Amino acid sequence: xxxxVQLQVDSKNEEDIAAVEDALKGNGDLDIExxxxxxxxxxxxxxxxxxxxxxxxxxLLSLRDRWxxxxxxxxLTLENEGGDQLVLEEATLEQITEFVxxxxxxx
Numbered sequence: 001x002x003x004x005v006q007l008q009v010d011s012k013n014e015e016d017i018a019a020v021e022d023a024l025k026g027n028g029d030l031d032i033e034x035x036x037x038x039x040x041x042x043x044x045x046x047x048x049x050x051x052x053x054x055x056x057x058x059x060l061l062s063l064r065d066r067w068x069x070x071x072x073x074x075x076l077t078l079e080n081e082g083g084d085q086l087v088l089e090e091a092t093l094e095q096i097t098e099f100v101x102x103x104x105x106x107x
Contacts, residue, residue, distance in 0.1 A: 003052070007078055010044050060100070
């Protein structure tokens with residue numbers, strides 16, 4: 001079963017986006033696609049991330065840990081199809097797991 005979530009990166013800087021994609025790709029079986037932001041003037045990038053529940057949780061945890069170690073960078077916010085949001089840099093393992101499982105249940 002594949003689960004889809006969106007990740008909003010509060011940046012259009014190519015280095016920031018590449019760092020996010022690299023962190024997620026380092027976890028294996030995740031499909032990552034750049035999506036069109038709702039308004040072109042917004043300084044954000046939207047990534048669609050799809051994968052199995054475990055792979056998605058592991059990828060998001062890896063990204064969170066890398067972003068926290070980086071110390072600075074654009075905000076990362078997860079969103080599911082229902083419009084629920086979770087700020088990734090502040091999220092715990094339990095919150096990420098709950099978020100991904102809820103996204104799986106709504107698809």
